[in-house]
Amino acid sequence: MKWARLFATMVAAAAFAGAAQDVSNAAEVAPVDVQFTDDGVTVSLTGMAGNPEEGANVFKNRKLGNCLACHANKAMSKELFHGNVGPELDGVADRYSVPELRAIVTDSKKGLNPDTVMPGFYSLNVGVHVAEQFQGKTILSAQQVEDVVAYLATLKE
Amino acid sequence: MKKTVVISALAAALTCAGAVGPAGADPVDEQLTIDGEAMITRAKAPEGHPFDEVLSGWLFRTVETRALETDSFTNPGMLEVETGEALWNKVEGTAGKSCASCHGDAAESMKGVAAHYPKWDPETKRPINIELQINKCREKNMGAEPYAFDKGGQKPLTAYIKHQSLGMPVSLDLSEGDMQSWWDKGKERYYLRTGQLNLSCASCHEVSMGKMIRADHLSQGQINGFPTYRLKQGHLISVHNRFRGCIRDTRASYPKAFSDELMALEVYVTWRGTGLSVETPAVRQ
DSSP: OHHHHHHHHHHHHHHHTTTSSOOOOTTOOOGGGOOOBTTBOOSOSSSSOOOHHHHHHHHHOTTTTOGGGTOOOGGGTTSSOOOOSSOOOTTHHHHSOHHHHHHHHHOHHHHTOTTOSSOOTTOSOOOBSBOGGGTTOOSSOHHHHHHHHHHHTTOOO | OHHHHHHHHHHHHHHHHHOOSSOOOSOOOOOOEETTEEOOOEEEOOTTOSSSEEEOGGGGSOHHHHHHTTOTTTOTHHHHHHHHHHHHTOOBTTTTBOHHHHHOOHHHHTTTTGGGOSEEETTTTEEEOHHHHHHHHIIIIIOOOOOOTTOTTHHHHHHHHHHTTBTOBOOOOTTSTTHHHHHHHHHHHHTOOBTTTTBOHHIIIIITTTSEETTEEOOOOOOTTOSEEETTTTEEEOHHHHHHHHHHTTTBOOOOTTOHHHHHHHHHHHHHTTTOBBOSSOEEO
16 A cells, blocks of 8 residues: 555656656645645645746646646636536635645545535545556646645736 | 648638637538538537537537638548549458459448447447458458558548448347447447546537637538548548547547447447538548
8 A cells, every 4th residue: 555655656756757846845735645634635735835827838738737728727728629518617715725725626526515526636546447557646746736736826916 | 722721721710710718619600512412510419428419520620720621622631532432342351352252332332331330249249340340351252451550542442331321320230139238338438537637528528528629610520521531631531530639638648549449439429420421531620
């Protein structure tokens, strides 16, 4: 069990080693160890603050968060094609606290609603038959989640 | 011919480019006619269906894409249907026969046939679709090699045969053989969440139907227009290719074409479109 976890974390870390600046962060919380409380996820997944500019990139990049596939966001009106599968995210930081936003992005099934179509971005609670190159990996790294959360926190009206 | 297609595709791209933000959330309220014949693009759903009304994918496409389907001369898929007609009449294999040798004029012998496929095949004891029926005839009656998936003449010949049912409503006989249990398996597969993104067919085509996912307007994922002509690829797309593409987009591994899983899904998804006109070859962006 422990090994499986460790292995999953190692695989996930290896996958993002190229992208993130500092993945060998001792304080990083493994996906299965994230604590969901009534207030959301109160501890940073990396022990560090996120970078909102990086987060904006993760948010719009189709290969990373691709959040715009499902969410419109007026702050990004220059980007083509905003989806509406989920609610608009204008002013989302007025509706949710940072720990709540972290819970939603980490695992929306726990942070929002167990049946939501929104993927869990830092969760190994995934569907069946995951393609080989994605097995044991999360969609985003812990740091990328922190970056997106930091960006969402700027969306106030 | 080619030029019109390119221009229309460009026009379609431009219309989309204007649509920043959630736009075009609803299917259009319009009547599709093909060469003046009215098509059924909205039908009352059969009992036990999650929707009240089943809707053709045509209602979800842009003005320009919709227009291409209304006329055989502007529908670029019709060129491949013509290729299919040539294959229908082409002698192949050791028996020295063509499809026409046994079935004569497809306009008569194939009219309405594809509206009721997949059917139960008592010999193989599984459902059979048009592609597999073609292969069966090639092997058994023509002494020819079966087509590999999406290869040779499989797509054009399938499109030609389905086109003979243009306008006729889709209806399956689930009382034949074990069709019902394949329907059950297909339904299970439809609601199965797959891949790293953890999505089922229903996540996109039922729960999010009518919504925009980036630039794509989510339809009910109906298959009454298959093989469809996709402007982006510039050729026909088969049902099993589309299924596999959608499954791959959930970041899951996908089943083989004509596998039990995808045949079950084809039976179930065809039923979900009960009452819609066959539109082969439908045009998509």
